[in-house]
Amino acid sequence: MSTDSYILTFSCPNKPGIVAAVAKTLFEASANIQESHQYDDVETNAFFARIRFNFVGTDNAEGFSKAFAIVADGLQMKWAVRPRAARPKLLILVSRFDHCLADLLYKWRTGELSADIAGIVSNHPIETFAHHDLSTIPFDYLPVTSQTKSQQEAAIWKVVEDRKVDLVVLARYMQILSGNLAAKLAGRCINIHHSFLPGFKGAKPYHQAHGRGVKLIGATAHYVTPDLDEGPIIEQDVERVSHHDEPDDLVRKGRDIERRVLSRAVSWHIDGRIILNGSKTVVFKD
Amino acid sequence: MSTDSYILTFSCPNKPGIVAAVAKTLFEASANIQESHQYDDVETNAFFARIRFNFVGTDNAEGFSKAFAIVADGLQMKWAVRPRAARPKLLILVSRFDHCLADLLYKWRTGELSADIAGIVSNHPIETFAHHDLSTIPFDYLPVTSQTKSQQEAAIWKVVEDRKVDLVVLARYMQILSGNLAAKLAGRCINIHHSFLPGFKGAKPYHQAHGRGVKLIGATAHYVTPDLDEGPIIEQDVERVSHHDEPDDLVRKGRDIERRVLSRAVSWHIDGRIILNGSKTVVFKD
Amino acid sequence: MSTDSYILTFSCPNKPGIVAAVAKTLFEASANIQESHQYDDVETNAFFARIRFNFVGTDNAEGFSKAFAIVADGLQMKWAVRPRAARPKLLILVSRFDHCLADLLYKWRTGELSADIAGIVSNHPIETFAHHDLSTIPFDYLPVTSQTKSQQEAAIWKVVEDRKVDLVVLARYMQILSGNLAAKLAGRCINIHHSFLPGFKGAKPYHQAHGRGVKLIGATAHYVTPDLDEGPIIEQDVERVSHHDEPDDLVRKGRDIERRVLSRAVSWHIDGRIILNGSKTVVFKD
C-alpha cells in the first residue's frame, strides 16, 4: 500500500552530502523516491533538486516535513513540499486575442492541466469571449487606461490575494505590468512573449520579423520581472517561415507556437518542474 | 532527345503578362520548363522567378538568350541564364575552426556540392588543416593584423579576380570584412553567423546565449554587407538546449547547426535558388 | 482596379508549352498571376500546377473559363477554377476525443479556416461536446454498431449530399469508413491518423510506440481510401519523447501533434494547395 505522491523542490549552496542527507531523511520517513532530478550550477555553486516521492504504508507528510526542516536549515535550503494532487490556483489575464486562453481552458477541462482556474481577468468585456464556456469561472472585466492603471492593478492584486492565487498567467494580456505588481508576483507570473527572445522585443514582433526577413519565428514563455522582456526564460519554440509569408501569416503561425509554448510552461510550473536560478531557470522536464 | 538543363532567374516590376511573355519565349525557343518558382512581393510590387528548363531536340541557348534579352528589356528585368551543370567557382575563407570547411569539402567530394573550389584562404597556416586532404586545392595563407588588413584584403580580392571566383564563403572566418570588400562582394559572399540573428550579435554569441538562459540556440547564414550582422538572411536553424548545457556544450551543438545551415545556403546559391530582395532574400527551395 | 482572386488547379501529361498556353490564356482574359506553383513528376511524366490570379479591370471569370476549357481539352487536363473567397462546406466527423474538433472550431471562428461548417456528425450524443459553442452548427448524432453501420453511413452520405459538402474531415472519428463510403468520398475526405505512418498502424498506436521505445512520436493527415492507413499522405509531424513518457504522456503529446497536422491539411485542402498524384500528394505550400 502506498500513498499519493508529493513533490519536494529545493535549492541550496552545493556541498558534498546533500543527496545523502535528503535521501536518508526520506527513507527514515518511510518515503519512496519515484522520480528525482538534480542540477549543480558550477558557475554559482548552487544546487537544485526536484524529488517526487510517496509513502510506503501510511502517509507521513507531517513527520517528514518536521524532520526535513532541520536538515534543510543546516544546508541553508530554500525548499517546498506539496501533495502532487494539490491543484494550484490559476488566474488568467487576457486581452482580446484568446488563442492561448482557448488552449488553457481546453487543457484544463480535459484534466491535462491539473490546476483550478480561480478566475479570468480581462481589459475587454466578457462578450469578447462569448464562444467560450465560462459558466463556472469567475470573470472580472477590468478595463485599463494610463490614468487608471494603478487602480486596475490594485484590483488585480486584490483578486490574487482574495482567491489565494498561486500562478498568474499572462495569456497574451498585451498590457505591461507595473514594476510594483511585477515584483509582487515574482516567480509566480508567466508571460508569453510573441517572439523568440532576445530577438524582437517591444511591439509587433511578427512585423519586425517580417521586415528583417528571418526564416524562423518563435515565441518565449518567461517569468515576469520589472525589466520587460528580460525575465527568466522557461520555454521557447520556433516554426519555419518563408518569403511567401506575409505579416498576417506570421501572426497566424505565431498563434500556434505561442499556445504550445505557454501551455508547456504553465504545466511545468504547476508540476513543480521549474526552479528559478537568478535570471535563468532550471527546468526538470525529462 | 533533350539537352542539359538551364537555370533562368529574373526579377522585375510586377505587371500582368510577365509569365505569358517568358513562357512564350521559352516555348518558341523549343524549351521545356522542368521546374518553375515565382514570387510576387506585394509590398514592393516586385516579381521574382526561377525557371529550370531544357531544350527539346538540339540545344538552343544562344537563340533563347537573344530572344529573351528583348523581352527582358521591355519588362525592365534583372536576369541571368546559365547551364545548370556549370560549376560556380568557390573561394572558402576560414579561420582555425574548421568544422564548416570539413563539411563543405566532404560535400564537394561526394558531388553533393556541384561547384569547383577555386581556393582556400586562411589567416592560419596550412598546418592548421593537416587532417584535411587539400592536395588539389590552392591554399593561401594570408595572416592579418589591424595594420595589414587592407593589404590582406587586397590579396584576397586579387584571388577573387584572378580565379574568377563566383562565390566567397566565410566558413567561420572570424574576421570582419571591410565595408569596401563587402561592397565589392555584394550578393556573392555568404557568411555563417553563430547565432540566431537578430538574437546575439557580436562576439561570443554562445556565451551570451548561455548567460541569457535561452532554451534554443541557432545559427544564421546571410549575405555579407558592410553592415555587420545585418545582411540578407538566407537560412536559419536551431537546436534545443537546457540548463545542463555549459557554454562549451552550446559551442559544440552550435557546430552542427552552423555546418548544416551554411551548406544549405551555399548549395541553394549554387543552384540559383536565392534572389536578393532588398535587405531580404527570396529562396526557392521547395 | 482589380477583382478578387481565383484559384486554378490542374494536372495533365507533361509536354512543352503547357505553361505558355496557360499563361497566354490568362493574359488574354486580362488576368494577372499572383502566385504560381508547378511540379513535373518525372517518374509518371505528369504535370501539376496551382495558379492564383485576379482580373485587371472587371471580372472575366466566365470568359476565362470558356477559353481555358478549350486549352485544357487539348492538353488532356483535369482542372478546376474557383473564387478564392468561395468557402467550401466542411462536414466534421468526430468521436468522443474532441481536441481536433476544438482546434478546427477555434480556427473557423477566428477566420483562419475560410470554410463553412455544414455540420458535425458524431457517434456520441451532443452532450459529449457541452463545452463547445455549437449553437450555429447542425449536429447529427448518428450512433453506430457493426449491425447498423451501413444505415449509419447512408445517413452520413445523405448529409453530404443534402448539404453539398465539399470536404469531410475525420477529426479523430475512430470509426473505419466502409470501402464503399471511402470510395464515394475519394479525394474529399481527410483523416488524422495518430501515428507517424507507416510506423504504427491499427489500434492504440501510442501504446505500440511506447512498447517499441521510440524517441519520436508523430501523426499523419491523409486522404481516406478503402485501404485503411494507406491513403495519400498530406502532412506529418513529430515530437520528441523519452523513457520518462508513459503511454498517457504520448497520448497527451500526440493530441498537440494531431490537431496541428490535421488543421494544416484541412487549410491546405481548402486553399486548393493539394493535388492528388496517384497514391501520393503534391502539396504546394511555399
Next chain:
Amino acid sequence: MSTDSYILTFSCPNKPGIVAAVAKTLFEASANIQESHQYDDVETNAFFARIRFNFVGTDNAEGFSKAFAIVADGLQMKWAVRPRAARPKLLILVSRFDHCLADLLYKWRTGELSADIAGIVSNHPIETFAHHDLSTIPFDYLPVTSQTKSQQEAAIWKVVEDRKVDLVVLARYMQILSGNLAAKLAGRCINIHHSFLPGFKGAKPYHQAHGRGVKLIGATAHYVTPDLDEGPIIEQDVERVSHHDEPDDLVRKGRDIERRVLSRAVSWHIDGRIILNGSKTVVFKD
C-alpha cells in the same frame, strides 16, 4: 582540491532506500555528486541511475568500489563505475558510404568524441577512403561474401578481442551481422538504420519512403540484436521532405540525419548515458 570525475551506472529492482544507500556510500567515501539521473520503470519495477561524482581531497575510487560492491550485492544491482576520462576503444565498421565515418573521425579529432579509435574495418579497400587521414588508425580490409561470412566475422571478432574493443559502431556498414556475432556484441554494438523505425525496414528505405510519399524522413540509431531492425532504439531524428524530392534527394538529406543521429548515440554511449531496459533504452541526456 578534488579529483577527476567518475561515472557510476546501475540498475536493480526498485524498492525504497536505494538512493539513500547509494548516496550514503558515496558520502562516506568522500565523494561529491556532480550530476545524477534516475528512472523508475513502473511497468517492470526496475530502477536505473547514472551518477557522476568526484572525490573531495584524495582519490578514493578503490575504497568506494569495495564499499559499493556490498551495497550493490544487497540490492541485486547490475553496476559499473569508471573514470570519466577513461577513453573507451571504438571499432568502426564501414562500407563504401563514408559520411558517418567522416563525421566520427572529425569529432574524434576535435576531442568532441572522447574515445580512442582502435581500428576501422571495411569490406572495401583502404583506397575507398583515400581522402581521409587514416595515418594513425589501424585499418583492416575484410571483404565478405556469403561463403566467407563466418570467417570474416571471426576476423572481426578477433580484432574486437585483441584490441579490447569497448564499442563497435556500424557506421553504414551495410552488412547484416550474424545472430552469433550480434549476440556476442550485445549492448556494445550500435547501428545506424537509414529510416525512421519502425517505418521502412529492409533494403533501400529512402526509395520506400519516396514511393509512399511521406512528408518526413528519418534515421534511427539502435543497439544491434540478432533480430534485425528490432534492437533497442537509442536516438531518432527526422527532416522534412516534399513532393519535389527525388529518391536521391532523400538519400542526400538522409546522410545529414544519419550522421547526427549516430554521433549522438555514440557519444551518449561513451559518456555512460545509456542503460539497456529490455528491448528499450534509458537515455540520461538532460
